[in-house]
Amino acid sequence: MLTPQQEIFHTVGLISLFFILLIIIIVITAIRYHNRKRNHIMDLANFQNVLLQTQMEIREQTMQTIGADLHDNIGQLLSLTSLTLNSIELDNAEKAHQKIEAAIELNLKSIKEMRLLGKLLHGEQLLKLGLEEAIRHEISWVEKSGKYKVDYLVEGERSAEQNADKDLILFRITQEILNNIIKHSQAKEIIIKLEYQQPGIRLQVIDDGTGFNIADLTEEQKGMGLKNIQKRAEIVGGNIFIQSQPGEGTCVEIFIPYP
Amino acid sequence: MGFNLSAFFNDPNCPYYLTYQSFIVAGLVLSVIAYKRGAMRVFFLIPLLALALLVEIAADVTTGYAWAYHLYNPIEYTLLSLYYLENCKVLRYRTLVKWFIGVFIVAAIVLSRFVYKFSSLPALNINIEGILLFVMYTHLLFSIDAEAIIYRHPDFWISTGILTYFGGVFVCFNLYSTLLHLNPDHTEQLFGAVSFPLNIILYTCIVISQICLLRNKKYFIL
Numbered sequence: 001m002l003t004p005q006q007e008i009f010h011t012v013g014l015i016s017l018f019f020i021l022l023i024i025i026i027v028i029t030a031i032r033y034h035n036r037k038r039n040h041i042m043d044l045a046n047f048q049n050v051l052l053q054t055q056m057e058i059r060e061q062t063m064q065t066i067g068a069d070l071h072d073n074i075g076q077l078l079s080l081t082s083l084t085l086n087s088i089e090l091d092n093a094e095k096a097h098q099k100i101e102a103a104i105e106l107n108l109k110s111i112k113e114m115r116l117l118g119k120l121l122h123g124e125q126l127l128k129l130g131l132e133e134a135i136r137h138e139i140s141w142v143e144k145s146g147k148y149k150v151d152y153l154v155e156g157e158r159s160a161e162q163n164a165d166k167d168l169i170l171f172r173i174t175q176e177i178l179n180n181i182i183k184h185s186q187a188k189e190i191i192i193k194l195e196y197q198q199p200g201i202r203l204q205v206i207d208d209g210t211g212f213n214i215a216d217l218t219e220e221q222k223g224m225g226l227k228n229i230q231k232r233a234e235i236v237g238g239n240i241f242i243q244s245q246p247g248e249g250t251c252v253e254i255f256i257p258y259p
Numbered sequence: 260m261g262f263n264l265s266a267f268f269n270d271p272n273c274p275y276y277l278t279y280q281s282f283i284v285a286g287l288v289l290s291v292i293a294y295k296r297g298a299m300r301v302f303f304l305i306p307l308l309a310l311a312l313l314v315e316i317a318a319d320v321t322t323g324y325a326w327a328y329h330l331y332n333p334i335e336y337t338l339l340s341l342y343y344l345e346n347c348k349v350l351r352y353r354t355l356v357k358w359f360i361g362v363f364i365v366a367a368i369v370l371s372r373f374v375y376k377f378s379s380l381p382a383l384n385i386n387i388e389g390i391l392l393f394v395m396y397t398h399l400l401f402s403i404d405a406e407a408i409i410y411r412h413p414d415f416w417i418s419t420g421i422l423t424y425f426g427g428v429f430v431c432f433n434l435y436s437t438l439l440h441l442n443p444d445h446t447e448q449l450f451g452a453v454s455f456p457l458n459i460i461l462y463t464c465i466v467i468s469q470i471c472l473l474r475n476k477k478y479f480i481l
Binding site for chain 2: 005008009012015016019020022023026027030031033034035037038040041
């Protein structure tokens with residue numbers, strides 16, 4: 001049994017202990033708060049880096065597309081126009097008229113193609129029209145090669161809240177998946193499904209190509225495209241699921257929360 | 260007031276006093292080096308540490324030294340507030356702290372003159388000072404530059420030292436004075452066990468903060 005005096009001493013001891021604990025708690029909380037703030041800043045810097053890299057890659061891809069199109073399409077059209085005009089014989093008025101008509105038509109086609117290229121040059125402005133339109137535009141270039149049949153489905157209504165940075169990253173992911181299909185899959189049919197859901201956007205890209213066994217991919221092979229796609233999806237808080245089997249095509253599904 | 264040097268060396272707590280006074284000297288020397296190298300933020304720490312050393316020496320070797328604490332207390336509060344102001348970026352808090360410096364000096368003089376008559380230890384002044392500094396340095400602790408590593412930041416150590424010291428002093432002055440009437444011997448032991456390490460913690464933290472400062476070039480104007 002404690003005497004009243006001893007009880008007071010114990011109480012004082014407990015209060016002192018409480019104060020010591022209070023100071024320890026304040027310091028630990030400050031350290032944790034600081035670390036959280038530091039991590040947040042680092043994440044932000046990392047995100048900015050990825051965003052910058054994405055913008056550069058989109059530009060690079062655009063330049064590649066333009067280069068290829070100038071060589072394979074507009075270049076050919078202009079060569080054909082030149083050949084047609086060169087072959088005109090002025091003493092045969094009817095034939096000359098037909099060839100001039102054909103040259104005009106080829107010229108108009110070249111102008112149309114040039115306009116399309118002009119639009120492509122403003123890649124970032126393309127995204128201002130919306131992610132949906134930007135993807136549609138990208139698909140039109142894939143379809144132009146004549147090797148692929150692309151089905152593009154858009155489901156749901158986009159909410160008013162948008163996020164241009166996430167749009168840019170999702171657009172780049174789509175470009176990268178399409179690049180992988182063109183380079184490796186030997187697919188004939190591609191289905192792209194963009195689904196607006198209440199908390200985000202789900203993108204599904206399915207092809208009927210050769211497919212692959214995910215477990216068999218070496219680190220180097222993964223590093224080429226899949227890691228980039230995964231890294232980009234993660235940086236905007238998204239998830240990625242890949243389903244593929246040799247000979248059974250590939251399905252890449254990405255969910256990114258918005259805004 | 261009179262000198263009593265032999266009493267100081269015969270005091271069983273003499274090693275403790277010498278230990279923490281050497282920490283004050285170490286902190287002072289490091290602050291001077293940092294200031295000479297261009298770390299302007301230690302400008303207010305140098306007079307503070309020099310004054311703390313003088314007051315502690317006066318308290319050790321003289322009798323009737325309480326007046327020194329009455330003088331030291333408002334100066335200590337002012338210098339620590341100015342150090343906080345050097346590192347606080349929130350305009351509203353800066354204005355508030357500037358006002359409080361004047362208010363506290365007036366309050367401390369009034370309390371010293373009319374309550375303590377410059378004769379006994381100014382417990383109330385120290386408590387008010389402690390509460391205000393506790394709030395200021397908690398804020399400073401939470402506003403350390405997020406890009407820095409917290410353990411290498413001088414403000415982390417200074418804030419931790421001040422929170423520990425003034426938190427402890429607050430407990431000592433408020434609770435132990437009431438216990439003194441009940442059992443003086445027991446209270447003195449308890450007081451010693453709690454208060455003696457406080458000074459050592461405070462000045463150790465100041466020394467560590469100055470080491471962190473000297474090791475990091477970004478605090479210097481080169």
